[in-house]
Amino acid sequence: xxxxxxxxxxxxxxxxxxxxxxxxxxxxxxxxxxxxxxxxxxxxxxxxxxxxxxxxxxxxxxxxxxxxxxxxxxxxxxxxxxxxxxxxxxxxxxxxxxxxxxxxxxxxxxxxxxxxxxxxxxxxxxxxxxxxxxxxxxxxxxxxxxxxxxxxxxxxxxxxxxxxxxxxxxxxxxxxxxxxxxxxxxxxxxxxxxxxxxxxxxxxxxxxxxxxxxxxxxxxxxxxxxxxxxxxxxxxxxxxxxxxxxxxxxxxxxxxxxxxxxxxxxxxxxxxxxxxxxxxxxxxxxxxxxxxxxxxxxxxxxxxxxxxxxxxxxxxxxxxxxxxxxxxxxxxxxxxxxxxxxxxxxxxxxxxxxxxxxx
Numbered sequence: 001x002x003x004x005x006x007x008x009x010x011x012x013x014x015x016x017x018x019x020x021x022x023x024x025x026x027x028x029x030x031x032x033x034x035x036x037x038x039x040x041x042x043x044x045x046x047x048x049x050x051x052x053x054x055x056x057x058x059x060x061x062x063x064x065x066x067x068x069x070x071x072x073x074x075x076x077x078x079x080x081x082x083x084x085x086x087x088x089x090x091x092x093x094x095x096x097x098x099x100x101x102x103x104x105x106x107x108x109x110x111x112x113x114x115x116x117x118x119x120x121x122x123x124x125x126x127x128x129x130x131x132x133x134x135x136x137x138x139x140x141x142x143x144x145x146x147x148x149x150x151x152x153x154x155x156x157x158x159x160x161x162x163x164x165x166x167x168x169x170x171x172x173x174x175x176x177x178x179x180x181x182x183x184x185x186x187x188x189x190x191x192x193x194x195x196x197x198x199x200x201x202x203x204x205x206x207x208x209x210x211x212x213x214x215x216x217x218x219x220x221x222x223x224x225x226x227x228x229x230x231x232x233x234x235x236x237x238x239x240x241x242x243x244x245x246x247x248x249x250x251x252x253x254x255x256x257x258x259x260x261x262x263x264x265x266x267x268x269x270x271x272x273x274x275x276x277x278x279x280x281x282x283x284x285x286x287x288x289x290x291x292x293x294x295x296x297x298x299x300x301x302x303x304x305x306x307x308x309x310x311x312x313x314x315x316x317x318x319x320x321x322x323x324x325x326x327x328x329x330x331x332x333x334x335x336x337x338x339x340x341x342x343x344x345x346x347x348x349x350x351x352x353x354x355x356x357x358x359x
Contacts (some may be wrong), residue, residue, distance in 0.1 A: 006115035035249035043074035061183035067244040068262035068277035169294040219281035225263035237289040271306035272319035
């Protein structure tokens, strides 16, 4: 089955979820309540207020050491931009199937449209449609140009809105990197910010149609993001769940708030001090759910290693070997389905291959 074969308009009318979309029982275990997350107000930090910065950094540190996720408000986005970006994602997914397939993801290329991730997998398919766009600073890859080249000038506004949203997200990510460094207690509080200044990103629009059997399938299966940090904008429909305290718990949408998740790459950069967030997306019987996701990545050839002060001292040990984002990305795109063991398995694979080269 490929993206062109998946038609959610037809699937929604079926009483039973097709077998390709059915997930194992252990993965669809219901949520056991709401996750109590800190709501970090960024206004003081962004204005340079040191007392408020330290309070925000403390809340971030505690959340990242516990489960790797927190909420941010007063993040500096232009008024109405988040809402407009969500509306624009609906505009794209409501295009005809033929129109969406003009942006169909080509194998080997991360950018493009896909339904159910059916281009990569044949079972445990995701009950969603996605539009994924890679952003690189050198050579520059521009969201607006990519979409206009595929959809034509009459759809130019879609690319323009997404471009503005991505630019705002990129600025926020650098601020968050500094806050993460402050929470880590680094002598150079800008260490992570500078590390990611020449970094790349991946922007994704998620569209989760209603499902007649939501207890059988998932919008996105349980996983940790292999990237550095993820900033997520949810609409008002419940769907994001985090595994914390030994059970699945719901992250309810909050007006004006963005969700920030630590990914595997940042866990390695923190030498395991900050936990990569294990999460999934569920679907429901009645409502469409939308989310916009911004995945921050380092420059492809930059070596991922923690700041020296995190691995100094007699008791300090390196938790993960050196690697580049290009290596980890290739590993996750080679038929491997990311889960909560990705970084461990990747580290073992790296070490094994390194031993073979030196033997």
